[in-house]
Amino acid sequence: MTVFEELKRRGLIAQMTNEEKIKELLENEKVTFYIGFDATADSLHVGHFLQLIVMRHLQQAGHRPIALLGTGTTMIGDPTGRTDMRKMLTVEEINHNAECFKKQMSKFIDFSDGKALMLKNGDWLLNLNYIDFLRDVGRHFSVNKMLTAECVKSRLAVGLSFLEFNYMLMQSYDFLHLYNTTGCKMELGGDDQWSNILGGIDLVRRVKGEEVYGMTFTLLTTKEGKKMGKTQKGALWLDPEKCPPYEFFQYWRNVSDDDVINCLKLITFLPIEEIEAMESWEGSQLNKAKEILAYEVTKLVHGEEEATKALETSRNLFSANAQDENMPSTELSADAFQDGTIGLLDLLVATKLCPSKGEARRLTQQGGISIDDEKITDPTAKLDASNFEKGYVIIKKGKKVFHKAIKA
Missing domain, CATH: 3.40.50.620 (HUPs)
Incomplete structure (x- = not known):
């Protein structure tokens, strides 16, 4: 060919x-x-x-x-x-x-x-x-x-x-x-x-x-014609300082079922025959295709070592124990705490999981936030020293986004 x-x-x-x-x-x-x-x-x-x-x-x-x-x-x-x-x-x-x-x-x-x-x-x-x-x-x-x-x-x-x-x-x-x-x-x-x-x-x-x-x-778009590569934080950058390898990996791991095969064709070097064989995949097989896509693209941009770490982190996070040393994290300074506590909304903004307190409030009220596997629906909730007894908390946003907030 x-x-x-x-x-x-x-x-x-x-x-x-x-x-x-x-x-x-x-x-x-x-x-x-x-x-x-x-x-x-x-x-x-x-x-x-x-x-x-x-x-x-x-x-x-x-x-x-x-x-x-x-x-x-x-x-x-x-x-x-x-x-x-x-x-x-x-x-x-x-x-x-x-x-x-x-x-x-x-x-x-x-x-x-x-x-x-x-x-x-x-x-x-x-x-x-x-x-x-x-x-x-x-x-x-x-x-x-x-x-x-x-x-x-x-x-x-x-x-x-x-x-x-x-x-x-x-x-x-x-x-x-x-x-x-x-x-x-x-x-x-x-x-x-x-x-x-x-x-x-x-x-x-x-x-x-x-x-x-x-x-x-062809422009990189979804099946509906919307440009891909936009995240809550803005563009999907290739610089690891602007978009960490794990977040980059997760973007491709979470593409829709309708888009994964097209992305494999456009932005990976997998043999086209292998990709065409995936066109008949359904259900859990498509999750495997997304994992392959995320790994291959992350390997191209950030190298094989970072791609492997991101893959292992992703698999660990979706297992029973959502703990992993490579999880995206934010170190909270002492200034983030008032009288030893930090408000949930402030925490979500500080970790950049939400761009504003308004969005953090809506997401919390809709049941989209868990702290250490406990769902929190009260936007006025505060976290204190007891929450950070182990030095950090794990925030889960929706079903697929995990983030470690570390108390300095």
Whole structure:
């Protein structure tokens, strides 16, 4: 099976500009391609992870990836999928975020001996002369056509700044620059980047008279079409400091029955034949599939040791004794206690099991909280020294979330 057939069979490919030609390129040539990553945070998240999976599939087939860090385009901000303008970041913040990306990407992509490139588009975008750019690049873009792009059209009702309107031109120029300097022939990205990718392809055609190609891949969504990778605390980050390996593992262990097979196809490297054999699984077998998914994804992101620890912790927590040294924990400072006690709602907020006292109150009243296996439904309950006699308490939220609160 060729890499093109593998991507298709796994359901990773969403759209292509020229399917027949792209298939021919990927099966008969060594292609240089790129994916852009705007440095909007100090960690990659699960949405980026799917893109890294595609890059790795292609690199293993002998193609050369370019990971393009958007140190220039992040100065503008991609309006795609946004209802408002992105927060303006400083050059220092953007460069710091890009350095964090570099460390994380190196876990998935082999950058040794020119097998892949990592570039920053700020190296060429930040030095552009605006008038020259308008004359050389801007003249190739029709405003009427840009207004039909979904990333622009969806924002017109609530307002789109002129700054953001320039984003498509900058991303398109990236493709032209990479074509000229590296021979890059393909741009890849999530399916929400289709309009921006088409802009770059058209610019290369107009300026160079050459055909280049674009391919988007499926967004990681639930069966209902909602984006995956959102937790109560926000995005599902790849940085273990922002999302501990056990919490990362538990996210995938708790996906719905309807989504587990699709996730196995999209974000693991298990042989596709093994995954397809799981499509007939039902009931408890699907729990096994979820465990496999959580282990495989956690191993890719955090390493085999952390994945094994998370797996063992998960199994222990769902056994009769919900105790384990690898359980997520929070150390409570002395300031958290008033007159030797801590309120239940304060405890739930301090451990970040609930984002607010209001939500903690609702969850408690609904019977969703247990302390040391004892259900508590009174939101005014307080815990004192006797509760922490062993040095900690175990909080159970719902049926699947366990957390150790340690008294310092």
